Amino acid sequence: MARYGAEHKQATRRRMIETAGRRFKRNGIDGSGIATLVADAGLTNGAFYGHFSSKDDLVAAVVTDQLDAQVARLDALPAGSRVEAFIRDYLSAAHRDDPATGCPSAALLDEIGRCDSATRQAYTAGVRSVISAIARHLDDGDDHTSAAEERAIALVGLLVGSLQLARALEDGELSDRVLAAAHTNALQLARAGRRPTNGRESA
Template identity: 35%
Template sequence: MRYSANHKLETREKLLTSSAVSAKKSGFSTVGVDGLMKAIGLSGAAFYSHFSSKDELFASIVERELCQSLERLGADQDCDRLERCLKHYLSMAHVEHPESGCALPVLGAEIARSDIAVRQEAEVWICRLQERWASILESDSLAWAILSQCIGALVVARMLATPDIQRTVLKSSYDEIGRQIAGRHQPICK
């Protein structure tokens, strides 16, 4: 059977999408190539016509996910949009649905253990997000602090078993970010 000219691209896109969801739900290292391919209805052998290795797939997932995070959290930002992003980021919906949210809280440890190329790629996208926030907040250090606090708060909230305590972590982080920004004589922003 002949496939359309776009079949390989469509299959690669399905594999990236499915693998990203799987990685954000369960971690990337927990699923083998056969499992990743089975999730999109193909055999493990077909994997190598799309990626030379599982590490190459992971690098592509990191690039794609962080690019999407930049689009959601950093594109064309103003203070009101930044505030809405922070509220969504530090929400129970984000805690409960890691597969549809930011990859950093879920994949950060795996990125840290990856080879230098993956870490450098992640660095590019994280720095772009930080630069966008720094331009809004007019502070490089405040942007790094808020970015780090958001990721950390989400990790801690996901580690906890009790929803009330999870909400407390998220609200405390959001309130503290508000105080940090207000300490610069701004509401959530200027």
């Protein structure tokens, strides 16, 4: 029987994490059994246990991967962008209507709170990194790091909670209004520490 090398094993593990991430965000953690998860990745149950000790182990890996990707996107934003592009995309109708490819917090927060300690620790570490990444864009040099982090914490809560609310509403018009109102308030929060230019807030 052919033995696969480390590179193949790593690629298989990556595929499992990526497909499970989409499935969890679409159907929920509790609504995604191992049989479905391995089928999504084109694997067998036996192959699954060659990479993860349990479903909880996979969940923790997915949470870490998803939040790492979110941090990478924030880090890639141009310096001084004030995360406007991130806010706009996060609170878009496209993001609301496609949870499988979107933010893990908005899709899974209620379930993560009921997960095991390892998953919650992975989520906590990931969210700390997201907050720090946002704070780096909010801090213009005059803003103290702690103040920028407080604003970043508030912004994360506003974005996640607003998207969850918009997704839960059956009334499409009201859902759109939730996103629009959240966008307005998120921009105000993101710009709160901006230095004035010629007596006015910079654009």
